[in-house]
Amino acid sequence: MIVEVGDVLVSTEIFTEHFCCDLSQCKGECCIEGDAGAPVTQEEVAAIEDALDTVWPDLSAQAQSIIDKQGVAYVDEEGDLVTSIVNGKDCVFTCYDGDCCLCSIEKAQRAGKIDFIKPISCALYPIREKILSNGMSALSYNRWDVCHTAVKKGREIGLPIYKFLEGPLKRRFGEEWYAQLLETAEAMKAEGYL
Numbered sequence: 641m642i643v644e645v646g647d648v649l650v651s652t653e654i655f656t657e658h659f660c661c662d663l664s665q666c667k668g669e670c671c672i673e674g675d676a677g678a679p680v681t682q683e684e685v686a687a688i689e690d691a692l693d694t695v696w697p698d699l700s701a702q703a704q705s706i707i708d709k710q711g712v713a714y715v716d717e718e719g720d721l722v723t724s725i726v727n728g729k730d731c732v733f734t735c736y737d738g739d740c741c742l743c744s745i746e747k748a749q750r751a752g753k754i755d756f757i758k759p760i761s762c763a764l765y766p767i768r769e770k771i772l773s774n775g776m777s778a779l780s781y782n783r784w785d786v787c788h789t790a791v792k793k794g795r796e797i798g799l800p801i802y803k804f805l806e807g808p809l810k811r812r813f814g815e816e817w818y819a820q821l822l823e824t825a826e827a828m829k830a831e832g833y834l
Contacts, residue, residue, distance in 0.1 A: 642778075645824050646817050649772075653781040655825050655834055658794030659766055659801045663740055665789035676716040677723030677731055679761040685721070687756040688712045688733075691745060694753050695733065698744040703732035723759065733758075763808035766790075767801065777813075800825075 641652040680688070689712055696704065706724050712732070716722045724732045735744040746758040757763060768782045781801060794804060802809065802821060810818045828834045 643824055643828075645821050646813070647776055648813060648817070649776060649778040650821070650824070651778075651780045652828070652833065654767060654779060654801045655828060657781055657791075657801050658797075658799055659787070659790050659804050660794040660797060660799045661787075661804075662789045662793045665793075676718075676720070677713065677725045678759050679720050679722055680713050680759045682721070684756075684759050685711075685713045688723075688745065688759075691748060691754040691756055694748050695735075695744040698735040698747065699732065700726065700734075702726045703730075703734070706732055757811075760808065760812050764805060764812060767805060767809075769812070 642649050643652060644650070692707070692712065699707070703724075703726050706726055710724055713721055713723055726732055726734075731743075733744045734741050735747060736742065743758050743762065745754070745756065746762075748754045749757045761769070766782050766784065766787060767779050770778045770780070772778055793799075794801070802825065806818065809821065825834065
């Protein structure tokens with residue numbers, strides 16, 4: 641089922657499914673698995689390029705080589721602009737902290753070295769946004785087996801996706817829109833959908 645919140649179509653799974661990243665269990669596997677990089681906008685590519693000198697020392701030699709050859713992003717087989725990848729799967733911005741994979745961009749931002757956080761597509765995961773031909777956004781829940789520990793933890797603590805991703809949703813759509821999302825959730829509860 642789909643509900644309209646402002647000018648955004650939202651899958652009801654974002655209200656009904658639970659999720660909470662558990663880096664201690666998954667080790668950041670979403671940064672190193674898949675067949676394409678993270679979706680990015682032209683504006684994000686520019687911000688990443690501005691941050692490149694700062695994050696460069698945290699990148700692997702392979703990642704640095706790929707960025708030197710093709711840049712920080714490329715157009716994938718589906719025609720989407722995505723971050724460059726190593727070995728057909730690892731995001732070039734992956735860095736390591738012990739046995740955990742981290743985003744070097746987010747790491748630099750948390751250390752106060754840059755302002756850009758990371759691509760919104762990464763911050764919103766497991767929500768995927770699609771821009772429709774009429775200009776509206778459509779949000780859906782993307783199930784991926786590498787996130788099974790996040791689903792388990794989310795269920796254990798009763799954290800629905802829309803609450804887990806409050807910060808990224810506000811970053812992408814604004815405080816007012818998020819308030820509308822909460823009102824929609826309350827209405828769905830009152831009607832027995834949640």
